[in-house]
Amino acid sequence: LSGVRAAVLEAFEKPLEIRTYPEPNELAPGEALISVEIAGICGTDVHLWLGQLAIPLPNIMGHESAGRIERLGAGVERDWRGEPLAIGDRVTWASSIACGECFYCRVKRQPTRCLTRKAYGISYRASDAPHLRGGYAEKILLRAGSAIFRIPDTVPSEALIGAGCALTTTIHASERAPLEWGETVVVQGTGPVGLAAIAVARVAGAGKIVAIGGPKLRLGLAREFGANVLIDIAELPGIEARRDAVFEAVGPYGADQVIECVGHPDAVNEGILLCRDGGQFVVLGQYADAGNISFNPHTITRKQLRVIGSWGFEPRHVDRAIRLLERDAGLSEKFARGITHRFPLARADEALQTARNLTGGKTVILPNEKADAR
Numbered sequence: 001l002s003g004v005r006a007a008v009l010e011a012f013e014k015p016l017e018i019r020t021y022p023e024p025n026e027l028a029p030g031e032a033l034i035s036v037e038i039a040g041i042c043g044t045d046v047h048l049w050l051g052q053l054a055i056p057l058p059n060i061m062g063h064e065s066a067g068r069i070e071r072l073g074a075g076v077e078r079d080w081r082g083e084p085l086a087i088g089d090r091v092t093w094a095s096s097i098a099c100g101e102c103f104y105c106r107v108k109r110q111p112t113r114c115l116t117r118k119a120y121g122i123s124y125r126a127s128d129a130p131h132l133r134g135g136y137a138e139k140i141l142l143r144a145g146s147a148i149f150r151i152p153d154t155v156p157s158e159a160l161i162g163a164g165c166a167l168t169t170t171i172h173a174s175e176r177a178p179l180e181w182g183e184t185v186v187v188q189g190t191g192p193v194g195l196a197a198i199a200v201a202r203v204a205g206a207g208k209i210v211a212i213g214g215p216k217l218r219l220g221l222a223r224e225f226g227a228n229v230l231i232d233i234a235e236l237p238g239i240e241a242r243r244d245a246v247f248e249a250v251g252p253y254g255a256d257q258v259i260e261c262v263g264h265p266d267a268v269n270e271g272i273l274l275c276r277d278g279g280q281f282v283v284l285g286q287y288a289d290a291g292n293i294s295f296n297p298h299t300i301t302r303k304q305l306r307v308i309g310s311w312g313f314e315p316r317h318v319d320r321a322i323r324l325l326e327r328d329a330g331l332s333e334k335f336a337r338g339i340t341h342r343f344p345l346a347r348a349d350e351a352l353q354t355a356r357n358l359t360g361g362k363t364v365i366l367p368n369e370k371a372d373a374r
């Protein structure tokens with residue numbers, strides 16, 4: 001057996017190194033060896049590279065990937081939905097495995113807060129056998145208990161990874177903060193999470209969606225994904241002006257739901273301001289700890305706000321994301337078009353730096369592609 005190449009984060013803020021790991025000899029029951037076709041670079045990966053979240057090093061990042069089944073361990077016959085699985089099938093998988101036994105898994109049914117949850121591309125030390133637990137590699141070895149999904153032929157891998165964990169994360173958030181039909185929604189931020197939140201709010205029955213963000217290209221995308229009203233933060237740099245614009249769009253009381261997809265703590269005060277009394281404020285963008293802000297909790301009490309956090313997603317949200325893309329070819333095509341930069345594995349570090357500096361578009365690694373970046 002030949003070795004498997006992977007791009008490895010060995011020290012924070014240092015270039016990714018290409019390392020070769022042994023290919024597993026024999027698969028244990030329940031395992032699956034996947035040849036990685038495409039690995040998305042998520043904004044979280046940039047935070048991981050910067051050392052803003054506690055992860056073990058060395059680390060093979062990559063938690064949103066798709067590929068083809070190369071080998072299956074005993075007992076892996078069907079995917080998470082019960083469809084038959086075979087060698088060569090194109091698949092994706094939920095990035096994490098919850099234990100199913102702890103307080104949050106069993107009693108509170110919030111497996112995204114599982115006490116021992118481990119995520120591919122995040123939680124595994126690459127120096128520990130069997131090494132291959134991230135998407136920035138030619139192959140990934142999925143553990144027994146992984147939620148694997150066969151990708152329908154009509155859903156291109158680029159659509160799925162273009163949507164990435166932003167789509168599954170916003171589907172989870174939408175479930176935690178359900179809309180009533182026809183409600184008004186403000187989405188703060190037009191990055192990948194913001195665009196996905198707009199698409200999901202549209203499907204979930206939003207009556208009117210206001211997107212606050214920029215630059216112009218991203219606002220154009222926001223309109224394509226379903227936003228009815230666009231507010232350019234460059235044109236309206238003041239919070240008061242933005243509030244006036246939002247209230248003009250949604251009516252004099254504010255929005256039924258505001259979804260924060262910015263990641264900057266200051267966005268939280270503005271989001272609260274934009275909610276109507278009794279409305280819902282979903283804080284979805286604060287994935288990395290970006291520090292404290294000063295805010296007045298009196299507003300939460302007085303406005304009777306429902307403030308909702310949401311972290312990651314469960315396998316069923318991956319299922320729903322795939323079904324959404326399968327049903328909506330137009331949306332699928334928009335997500336696929338969002339991928340603007342593609343790199344082979346050898347240039348993984350350049351890919352990461354591109355993602356870090358990019359204001360629009362998505363960067364992916366094609367680990368088994370030998371050609372130069374397109």
Ligand SMILES: [Zn+2]
Pocket residue numbers: 042043044045063064165166
């Ligand atoms: Zn992610």
Ligand SMILES: [Zn+2]
Pocket residue numbers: 098099100101102103104105106111113114115116117
């Ligand atoms: Zn658990």
